[in-house]
Amino acid sequence: MLLLLYVINYLDRVALSIVLPLVEADLNLSPEQFGIIFGAFFLGYAIFNFLGGIAADRFGSLWVLGAAVALWSVFCGLTAIATGFWSMLILRILFGMAEGPISAAANKMVNAWFPRRQVATAVGLVCAGSPLGGAVAGPIVGYLAVSFGWRLSFVIIAAIGFVWLCFWIYLAADAPEKSKRVTEAEKAQIEQWKREEVVSLKGVVEPRRSMWSYIKLPAILGTSFAFFASNYTLFFFLSWFPTYLMKAHGLNIKEMALATVIPWVVGFIGMTIGGVLSDFVLRKTGKPVLARKIVMVTCLGCAALCVGLSGFVTTLYAAVGLMSMALFLLYTAGPSYWSVVLDNVDKNSVGSVTGFLHLCGSLAGMVGPVVTGFIVQQTGKFDSAFLMAGCVSLTGAVVLFFLLREPRIKSAPMVPGEAV
Template sequence: MNEKSSQFRWFLAVLMFLISFISYMDRVNLSVATPEIMKEFSFSKMDMGLLQTAFFVGYSLMQIPGGIMSELFGHRVVITVAATFWSIFTALTATCNSLHMFAVVRTLFGIGEGPLAPSFSRFVYRWFSADEKARGTSFLLGGVFFGPVVGPAATVALMLAFGWRSVFIIFGAIGIILAIAWYYFATESPRTNKFVNTAEAAHIEGDSVEATQPQKELAPWKSFLTSSQFWAIGIQFFITDYIMYVFLAWLPLYLMEAQKFSLQKMGIAASFPWAALCLVTFATGYFSDKLIVGGASKYKVRTLSGVIGLSICCVALYLGAVATTPAMNVFWLTISLGSLGLTFNAGWAACIDLGGKFSGSVSGWMNFWGNLGGVAAPTLTAWIATNYGWQSAIITTSAFAIVGIVAWFLVRPERPLVPKTGGRNVACFSEKEAVSNT
């Protein structure tokens, strides 16, 4: 009865962090290699914007199907297949020799990576107790945002040593290794995992029947689509992701063209905003769980956190656009992107609060909208920068944050989209959550 918990869920959280890290390294690599690719193939900014958009078309289309697949087939299988698929096409990027070939490979890469985020949301739902969900989510987001921290410098180093093609081959191989590791270590339920003892399984799942005999069922989409907060959680993420993808797609080239950084200095400067985003995301996950355990409402912890993050981002991004020195520009860009850690963590945690056992579908819906922002951001930003200059492109991005702030006020995480049921439902209907919702 006094058995010490095995804590294996945190090992899987680290593995989730690594897979997310590699997935975003694969995206950052194209952004950092953009100057070399543009030079070798005589591509324009619009060409590169279209290649970024090609990825997001495939990625966006797989968000809702990815969430549904995670609920029907389980996160173990879906994540393993997705990671293997996108890693293959990451490596194949090195073989591209035309704009059309780049576009096809990047679209297929996006399709492969699409199911990842909603499937990991489902994993957090199944593997973390009610007062650990924000911290569990922070490992997913932390990996996502840590990729761009080390990505620019690591990619530049590999490019200088072996050429830009080596980057995609190396990271494609690493992705396949991590996919195999996920299949070996992860299971759908903690109770069926050989590395999890009874104490840890009880901590996560209690005595829920659903935990031991999970049912496969489709989310009530008709009900979801009539909910204003279901639409609001998507709209706010469209704006949040739009801003983030402007950084992801164009920060390296922006620093070199508008701020006159060399390739080596850009590799360092471009990592600062992502480091801030990574740190704020982990801090938000830790403190938001503590606040909820302490009795704070989910509205205050999730919704207001989302609003504050976008508000700071809006102001800091504008100040970065009008900064008169490269150092101040990087400083305000760091504050701007870092503040989105508040919003990102709030959004993904709110999906679990709202969706419960259908968190995969709700997360897929939110991320679908977010990556429509990813579809728009590279090309629209390239068009504005080409016709009106980089300052206008950054100021326009700042103004979009206002729409996301308004949408966040319609999100009420303490009001789940699915009705509560009796007993202790492991993921969204625990007694602790019932207390925090009052």
């Protein structure tokens, strides 16, 4: 259900990027105005990343996620009645506010259901829904927009969220012990895992601390900045790459919708194997922070090179190929960001600290699309925007290399090669 949630989340989110040329012509909006609209989404989104995490810690993930899906589906559908810049701007802010709690609440639920040594794998499988949603968005929204118009397409995709919500209310639970669908044998196994983790953490993890004391740890601050850098490139792709393909390479909306599937598919593969890779390195090194650091620094640095070069190639295949590789690397590192929090933060503060991490990443969504829109407006080209995204990602890798170190709250020791 969480995987499907992420699919729907990204399907709804990227829909505007897919139909941007149609909306641009219909509402007479400039690239700079669209940059502001894309950035406005993240104004509401970033604030509720944090507030949603706090709400998940207080009220549980089940109802926070259900309320979020209901609200964002409403605002997604209302996009169909936008008449100009200001109405679109307000709707995108509200839409972003509704989507904000998703990652923090979902990560808290993963933390409640999975053993600590499997969280990266679990988070990777859940979050793989994001690029999968981006992959299916192009063909689905492109087809709907061409067949029924861009306005009706938003109403149709909004309905998908309400279908998911009906199943969620019937099937989901905050934790195994609250679920009617977990057998007694499974509950006993889960309790055994929890007891083993309590024993392994005894004398290693300090007593529960305040949310702010966790946030001030160098490991959390370094990871948060790197997540900002990673998301700058991701949201640059999310907001502007479809338009780049149409304007720089002459694709029509159908061709563009198909071309954007490729980067999202490789991103789905990257996110799926990223958590497995992170947990594999953890078992080999026995050091959680080092394991996450190796994966994140390597992937973010290589992604920076790929995206920086993408704006200077002259062929469609080279551009799509380089951006596909960049997205693959960014998503491969994705589960490790969340795992740094899950490795080092008390379960009662996981939602809040995860929300802070997501807040930092979402600030890139506020800045990146606006900066890109300004660059394109001033230069009439995208090459400088690609270079900017590459430099931001490289900076994130460098900061992560120096700041991410073992926190004062140490993770439980592991024996290298220990089986999960």
